[in-house]
Amino acid sequence: MKTLIKRLMQFAIGSLGSAFLNLLTIPVVTYFISPAEYGKTSMFMLAQTLLICVIYLGFDQAFAREFYDYADKNKLFRTAIFIPLLFSIFVITMMCIFAKPLSIFLFDSDNYYHAIYLIACSTLFLIFERFIFLHIRMQNKALEFSLFNILVKFMILLCTVLFLIMFSHTFITVVYATIIGQMIGDSILIIRNYRLLQFNWLKIDRDLLPKLARFGLPVVVATVIYSLFVIIDKLFIRYFCDFEQLGLYTAAFKIASALLILQTTFSNFWVPTAYEWYKKQKPMRYFKLVSDSIMFVIALLFTGLLLFKGLIMMILSPGYAEAQYIFPFLCFYPLMMTVSETTNLGIVFLKKSWLNILVSIIALVVSVGLNVLLVPRYGAIGASIATGSAYIAFFLARTYFSMKIWKGFSVKRHMITTSLLFVVAALNIVIHTVWLITMINLVLLACITFIYIPIVLTVLRSLREKRQQSLGQEKGMEI
Template sequence: MKQFMKRLAGFSLGPILGAAISLILFPIFTNALPIAEYGRAGTFETLILQIPNFIYIGMDQAFTREYNHMDNKRNLMQQAMLLPLMLGVFLVAVSAIFSVPFSEWLFQSGDYYYIVWYAGVWVLATIVERFILLSIRMQEKAVEFSSYSLLLKVGNFIVSMGMIFAGVRDFRAIVYGLIFGQILADLVLFFRYRELLDLRGFQIDSKLIKKMFLFGTPIMIASSLAAALNSIDIIVLTEFSSLTDIGIYKAGSKIGSIIGILKTAFASFWIPTAYRWYEENKSMKHYKFISDIVLFLLSGLFFVILVLRYPISLILSSDGEYLDVQYIMGLLAFPHIMYTLSETTTLGIVFSRKTHYNIFVSIMSLAVSVIINLSLTPFIGFRGAALASTAAYVVFYLARTYFSSRTGFYFGQKKQIITMLIMITAGLINLYPLDYSIFITIGLGLLALVVQIPTIKTALEIKNHPGEWDFT
């Protein structure tokens, strides 16, 4: 268990420190920018971060699936990158042609067409970055992976703060930080791993590409639907609500992403570890304990966020513009919890190569999100979008778990379901001003702790009888 935790800590270091940088930037932005400007940046940021999920066309997941079966890792990476890069170049060309209308929709002005061009360069850099970081991750080079994950945040911080000090007080401070901060960090990454980008001797391996494409196609469809799921709330808010609502929702998402930090750290470590455990025929009790301990930690953090929601909202701005953020913090943390937890229950889908199940998962989740967003968001704004996001990711978790169970990978979900219902109740109670909500929230948090007492007992059992468990 000690070795397991050591590797997890290594993979977590970069995301956690990077999140600390983001948390420093967050109140700087909310205090320096009017909420409407934060909303304009929020729409752009949400949508551009989803674009790579369409462009990878599942080849990134196929790359990790084949990694342990191929001797020439560089050739494997280059073959996997080829189709996404071709698609990326096509997207850049299209965005350049239609840059003015894109700018008008995103920023309510066609004058910022050049930002669409910059975004195209960002997309191409992100594709290459993705595969290099996957290569590092699959080698389980925890500290190195964390270092470059941190470097990306440092680049964002330097450019964003440079814009603030230069007197920029609109959405460009965030947008330029995102685009140029990441590109600067990527240049360092590309130079460090330039041998992986050495194309001498490269020849297209159509059989390998076809094999990876067939594996990745269902994932591509599922990832595209998942990207739509992650964007639909902002799209509906943009169409039917105000920039203020978008600003509040985006600020709430940033708070919720505190848990997203752990999601990123855990997923980076867990995927290669789970694949290796599968090859080593680890018993199901190991997977179950990891799921239980993830639930224990994330549910605890969820209730901490809810209890501290008011002081957190006060930090965001001195004039109280962002006070309404407190009402959706809990609900916007929930998608990160459900996604992270589902990473421990969905393994049967990838182990069995039945990746088409992911399409059903994404369709079900997206349908729930669209229905609730269109029903509620035009009327209750950011609250409706938050409810839609929570409901969609509950379905996402349940569907992933169900389809994985059909492959034979399954462990009991009673504890997870009960704790999930308690957390949803707490999120709903905090959605509007309510007398004594803080005391009710604390009571629900204690109830969730009681439900998870068996997890604590198992942890003690592992400590006292380590020979019966193998987490290497």
């Protein structure tokens, strides 16, 4: 337990540092550019999200799945990264050929096609970054993983500040700064791990490739569908509203993403730990305890964001004030993503990755349906409700399919907590009286704490027993 907590804390350094730098970027950008310009910046983020969802072809997930079963880690690395690198050549070529149409689609003008070239070139850096970080993470080198994550985010922030000071206060300046900062940070990461890249690219395990593809390709199909699910809200706002509404929505999304501090930390820690526990055939109560604990912690953070949303919004410039009524439902994104990491283990352990396709389709259908109904009438607020509801559907589908094929555990507390958060998030949108909504949020906090008292007591009892065992072993050694 002590080792696990230490590892979790080391991963937390990177997540906390990265999240802090991301949050620091928000007031910097919103101070210099208007909501409409920020909306155009979000279209660049949309393009990058699509790239990230597609270019790995699921081989990154297959790499993680095989890491503990394959003896030669370096050979596994070069075999897993080989196909994504080949695919990136095709992606870069297509992006360069269709640079002007892509520029019109993203930025409403073909004058920014040079930015498309730069985004295309960043593809290679994204692939190396992803696989190197995975290699470090799966080896449980938590501190190294954290420090380099912070480094990459710091370079992006530094370039953003310098570019906005030196050049025009427009979205394209932010786009160039983000890409160049990312490339500089990734270059340092690649140089630090150059030994990992010193191999004969022709000496890959050809027998392993089909195995990686069988696991990875269903994942990439699900990922493509999931990527549509991720961007559909922004596309609806772009089509039915304007760049200003998109900018407000993006700012709100950034604020809600503060909860990704825990999601990223937990995911980095949990993926290798869960595989390790499964291999050692740990009892199911361990998995349930982790799932309940993480639900409790992130629900508390969710409630904290609702309680202090007025203060949090002060980091944005006054032009973004309406974002505080958009972000409550967006908090379901990191909440549901984090908790589903503990309830979808059956899909992962039993290698039923094709079920992720069904999960993504269900979430996409919910998202499209609600966006069609809500965005034309309510704009960015409607999109936030659709997005939050779709992520709840994503969690429910992931959990259902996992528990159908795996022994699993009870998720009754998860259901109750999610229902409470949904109701209170809706109230935070419609009630603008500060004292009343504060009271409602405090009642929510009390209810969640009451629900999870047994879990807290179990964790404390487990820690106490571990401590007593440790003290007993030390006394035995002294004797």
